[in-house]
Amino acid sequence: MIEYIKGILTELNPTTAVVEAAGVGYSIAITLPVYSALVGKEEQEVKLYITEIIREDTHELYGFTVVAERQLFELLMTVSGVGAATARMIMSAFSAEELRMLIATGNTKAMAKVKGLGTKTAQRIIVDLKDKALKLDLGGDPTELPMDVEVEDTGVKAEAISALTMLGFAAAASGKAVDKILKAEPTLKVEAVIRRALTML
16 A cells, blocks of 8 residues: 655646656646646655555556545545546545535535536535545645646647546547637636636536
8 A cells, every 4th residue: 555655756737747756657646736736846856645546457546745635535435426537526626625615515516517426426425524524634735825837828728628638528528618718718727727627518
């Protein structure tokens, strides 16, 4: 069982980080808040707390910059109908603190906007996790870091579409959603574009 990986961040995109530790490069799936926390730290040492998912046909690593965020991710996966991909989608659509507040206040409508979640699963998450989520210590959550990292405007569209397709959305639909968002607000950073697209697709 891997508790964390500490090493040099060699590659980064909105859905994946590659961390080299002891000569081995680990491809680690991440959420948008984790991506935001890692932007600008390429070629620097980082530490990601890991959730390992091992099945017959796959071995996946999911990384988080704080333990509480990993705990929230793992709590989501205890809910019937929520797998790793859906849990990552939820935690990319909302910051950890936003998600905790949605669960605490029973805001099914907002949670159900996440693609593939649906009202029944959102209700199940709220019922199953309300007490547990409120106990998590989210102090120092990476989503509280400034989100004003400079991104080349010309690369925002391509990066956002690439991230959405990695999350399982069709490229054509992703492109239309991103175009619509950037037409309305052309100065948005890639993280904001992806988050809005997740509620539209």
